[in-house]
Amino acid sequence: MTAVDRLLARESGPTPRADARRNLERLVTAAREAVSEVGVGVTAQEVAQRAGVGKGTFYRRVPSLEVLLRAVLEEVLDEAIAVADRALENPDPWQGFTEFASAYVHLRKESCGVNEALGGACDVDRCLADIRERLRELVCRAQENGSLRPDTTWQDVAFMLAGVATDDHTIGLSAAPDQWQRTLRIVLDGLAARR
Known part of the structure; x- marks a missing residue:
């Protein structure tokens, strides 16, 4: 199961729109890159910037940086x-x-x-x-x-x-x-x- 699928499985309610899924995909990719380059000091802000989304979008898609990193x-x-x-x-x-x-x-x-x-x-x-x-x-x-x-x-x-x-x-x-x-x-x- 992909990280995106794991994160989507946590959500209840209707299936997210295509743009919401794309944002989540960008956040996962950005998190992988950020940890690889920045290491333990990675922040939600860093991941959001790399993904090209705002911090608000970050927290609408994932409840915390820890949940994203676990996935x-x-x-x-x-x-x-x-x-x-x-x-x-x-x-x-x-x-x-x-x-x-x-x-x-x-x-x-x-x-x-x-x-x-x-x-x-x-x-x-x-x-x-x-x-x-x-x-x-x-x-x-x-x-x-x-x-x-x-x-x-x-x-x-x-x-x-x-x-x-x-x-x-x-x-x-x-x-x-x-x-x-x-x-x-x-x-x-x-x-x-x-x-």
């Missing part, structure tokens, strides 16, 4: 689950695993930013359990066909992928825009079984 977090986690499901359907276990890894690293950074903006107050245990189960399956499939190192556990992989989505700065260095992709390639190369 966004659930959407991002559901996207990670959907990516994992598609990866599990890939007949090539290594290709499925690497496709998941790339999408997961990107979505993880976004979901962690939203969760931090919420102060960690969102209950995401069900989604995280689903992601863990799918990651375990992806790693097992790739190991069973000999494409992923057998001496690595799925838990090791979870920490490696989490390490790819790091901050934009370290020891006085600024990351290149594609730094996470370069780092992921190195991690995947290290995870690949040597034949």
Whole structure:
């Protein structure tokens, strides 16, 4: 379920007009961008400005910034689950695993930013359990066909992928825009079984 659908499900009464739905879609997109760029300091005003709507429209569409961010977090986690499901359907276990890894690293950074903006107050245990189960399956499939190192556990992989989505700065260095992709390639190369 998308964040927009989650937010609309909270409303009672007639179906909102098309322009109201578009405003809500813009607010969701703006919230995702704002958290990604601004981080925990994101405000309702910031989201409204990015969406091109007034603060009044913001509060007509969503009761609070927290409600909006919760819907966004659930959407991002559901996207990670959907990516994992598609990866599990890939007949090539290594290709499925690497496709998941790339999408997961990107979505993880976004979901962690939203969760931090919420102060960690969102209950995401069900989604995280689903992601863990799918990651375990992806790693097992790739190991069973000999494409992923057998001496690595799925838990090791979870920490490696989490390490790819790091901050934009370290020891006085600024990351290149594609730094996470370069780092992921190195991690995947290290995870690949040597034949």
